[in-house]
Amino acid sequence: MAFFTMKHVKKTFIQGDVEEEILKGVHLSLKKGELTALVGASGSGKSTLLTIAAGLQPASGGEILMDGKSLHRMDQEEIRKIRAEKFGFVFQAAHLVPFLTVEEQLKLMLDVSESTLTKEAQRKEIARVLQLVEMEHRRNAYPASLSGGEKQRVAIARAIIHKPAILFADEPTASLDSTKSKAVLTLIRELTDTLNIATLMVTHDEAMLPFADRIIRMSDGRILQEEKTEHKETS
Incomplete structure (x- = not known):
């Protein structure tokens, strides 16, 4: 059952006298335990749709509902709180804080999400999540010493530590590279299942699509096609 829904969502950018409509009345729903892939050519609107869904920028029109509540009717503090507590983010670059260890990166996220766990409970939860992403052995490492794939694993751990x-x-x-890409997508796929979270992923790589439950193809600010996949690639 969908708990997150976007209805008639539009986005228009205005630069001087030029008005450009990036999203043209998009409908999208997300379900827990489901990985949805957004694909399309550059400029199709897929990343704009994701950032609006994540509350990182406002829509120009339409409505976004989470658990039946309209994000459009919330003030900035309420939206910030939802982002901190209910959403997790992973981007192309890991964006790790260079002077924090792997463990400290996750501790910072718990602080940002205003975790009520005790220090001991936080320590145990960080250890548990680092085990999930197979990075517990690097808990005291700094970002400069991590490979690209390891940095993304830490970024994923940071994104899920507060149970979004x-x-x-x-x-x-x-x-x-292709080997590390498959390992990272396998991890995201497994976490979507085991943690029962909804995952919305923008990708241009067709080789990554077998990991998804649902594929949404966009073009020119509209959804052209939505399809279910027949299997999950996890090996």
Whole structure:
């Protein structure tokens, strides 16, 4: 059952006298335990759609509902709180803080999400999540010593440490080679299943699509096609 829905969502950018409509009345729903892939050519509107869904920029029109509540009717503080508590983010670059260890990166996310866990409970939760992404052995390492694939694993751990309802991933494997890309997507696929979260992923790589439950193809600010996949690629 969909718990996150976008209805008639539009986005228009205005520069001087020029008005450009990026999204043209898009409908989208997300379900827990489902990985949805957004694909399309550059400029199709897929990344704009993801950032609007994630509350990183406002829509020009339409409505976004989460658990039946309209994000459009919320003030900036309420939206910030939802982003911090309910959403997780993974981008093309890991964006790790260079002077924090792997463990400290996750601790910072718990602080941002205003976790009520005790220090001991936080330590155990960080260890558990690092085990999930197979990075516990690097918990004291700094970003400069990590490979590209390891940085993305830490970024994923940071994105899920506060138990979000939705994981937003914007080209999470674009900077990785094919072997590391498959490993990262396998991890995202497994976490979507085991943690029962909804994942919305933007990708240009057709080889990554077998990992998705649903594929949405966009063009010129509209959804052209939506299809279910027949299997999940996890090996």
